[in-house]
Amino acid sequence: MSEEVVIGLEIHIQLLTKTKLFCSCSTDYIGKEPNLNVCPVCLGLPGSLPVLNKKAIELAVKTALVLNCKINRVSLFHRKNYFYPDLPKNYQISQYDFPLAENGYLEISYPEVRKNIKVGIIRLHLEEDAGKLIHKGEITRANHSWVDYNRTGIPLAEIVTKPELHSPEEAQLFLIQLRNLVKYLGVCDGNMEEGSLRCDANISIRDKKTGALGTKTEIKNLNSFRSVRNALEFELRRQKKILEQGGRIIQETRHWNEEKKITVPMRSKEEAPDYRYFPEPDLLPLRIEQEMIERINKNIPELPEQRRKRLIKEYHLSEKDAQMYTDHSTLGDYFEQAAALFPDKKMLNNWIKVELLGYLSKKKINIEHSPVSPERLVGLLKLITQGIITGKIGKSILERMISTGQEASQIIQESKIKQINDQEEIKKIVDIIFKEHNDSIEDLKSGKEKALNYLIGQVMRYTKGRAKPELVREIIKKKLNLWNT
Ligand SMILES: [Zn+2]
Incomplete structure (x- = not known):
């Protein structure tokens, strides 16, 4: 049947x-x-x-x-x-x-x-x-x-x-x-x-x-x-x-x-x-x-299902991630507060669900009590996107932000991962990188701007994120006489 x-x-x-x-x-x-x-x-x-x-x-x-x-x-x-x-x-x-x-x-x-x-x-x-x-x-x-x-x-x-x-x-x-x-x-x-x-x-x-x-x-x-x-x-x-x-x-x-x-x-x-x-018999009919x-x-807030759909549309999240932020509304609030301050939603989403939640669960802390506020997480991510630190260093800084409650910049100041600000030192490193990347230098000379970021990235990697990127940019341009490009 x-x-x-x-x-x-x-x-x-x-x-x-x-x-x-x-x-x-x-x-x-x-x-x-x-x-x-x-x-x-x-x-x-x-x-x-x-x-x-x-x-x-x-x-x-x-x-x-x-x-x-x-x-x-x-x-x-x-x-x-x-x-x-x-x-x-x-x-x-x-x-x-x-x-x-x-x-x-x-x-x-x-x-x-x-x-x-x-x-x-x-x-x-x-x-x-x-x-x-x-x-x-x-x-x-x-x-x-x-x-x-x-x-x-x-x-x-x-x-x-x-x-x-x-x-x-x-x-x-x-x-x-x-x-x-x-x-x-x-x-x-x-x-x-x-x-x-x-x-x-x-x-x-x-x-x-x-x-x-x-x-x-x-x-x-x-x-x-x-x-x-x-x-x-x-x-x-x-x-x-x-x-x-x-x-x-x-x-x-x-x-x-x-x-x-x-x-x-x-x-x-x-x-x-x-x-x-x-x-x-003891109650009147209920009139509403x-x-x-x-x-x-009028006072009904946005419902989970509406929020789920909006998260997918507004931030291009996957169904699964949107569902996670909807099921855990505090986590959803955290994501949205951070997203308002940071343009790369995909990067932000990955950092929240993999790194932040990973470290928090290791310490058995709920997102409600996260020592890292959305603003502070964005502060850290900006240091990464600006090339001041690498993603890898960023992860270890996040872990320390959680255990100490400090801001990313504070941790960088106090630790060995402090930036290299010395011109001469950076010049030496730029020379080393130049020797290894002739192709990129040619590309850059012929006007391919992307090659500049690539070379800066190589210096950052070499210094484990410690070189000050603005300074690296300046030195590379100076060395190649690229001030007008
Ligand atoms: Zn009673």
Whole structure:
């Protein structure tokens, strides 16, 4: 059977607000004592009323706009009812049939190959997070579980894609690029291990001949890029095997066991009626003014994908290098700051990615803390292009700039690589070079200017970059009576 893999993702991103979605409790809970950031609202005590956090709306709108969604001017909050110990109210305030935003897409690009895919976004809605259960079965004779409500009520944006991803690799790529995007925008810290970005994936196999969709299974709570890919790859193999043997896929929710590298059934998939959604009576419909949408839109910075394309166009970088500067935006900023001061972008790019990053990683220093600023790196490169030092010496100077924090010129002053300024000494060296390069002298006499630079280069090489190039130029011209050329 000719078949096609169909994958859709549901991604929860924790919005970077200072306070929770419906109360003023702090969202800063990592490493905190359990149940410190709680109040009657997020504990769901009788009589308490939710108050919507404006910042959360703004961050969700911002995310929806970059995902090219249509923002609904009016959306509703619903109660999603279910019982679980990490949910003190026994319902979660979420959005159901009138979400904040709908009908968008994210264009993702394969690194190195020129291939872009548009992945549709069905919806983006706001909801509150649940608490956390901590299971410690080994402590006493009975199994114990604790519950921590610090996370309860933290704002989440849930993003649901269309089933338009067609391989586990593509799903992983989508998630990486979405993560980079929300981090870049400052709407989420993107930390998957700490759970600020979580992913559920559904997968099915479509018969290409009939176009019929297969039964899908959903894998819950994937908390790393690798587990998304591994879990989907496993699930794909499992489904294929069942179908090949003439079996039937059961619609269900499955759990990815990271240690055993398998998915195992959790429960049969719930349908919407199981949650008995109804409009949240304690909250008014959410109205978003056009003015707010415009204001947020105006403040959206250049997006990674836009930057990647601009870097290629403006600096003629390779796809791979442009991708590197986009993925590491601080490094991209470094490159662009230096590029504004230095004309040879190709040389600059090579020095940054090979030499600078090489030395920094040897010293375990991040580019953010580089002792060599873009201005200082350009200062060094100018000494090379002016022929004052050779590239080789430049490399050792860069290494010293990193370990001492000094400027290139300062290092040259203080070290043996100081220039030779003595006329007589340079004249002697020029004579040696002249003896070896009669052809170039003839070329120069017949007006080939390039030969002059070549001869200067030879002197520089002979002196290991220590001769002062202006002086060398002057002496060569004088010796050959070339003042008027
Ligand atoms: Zn609270």
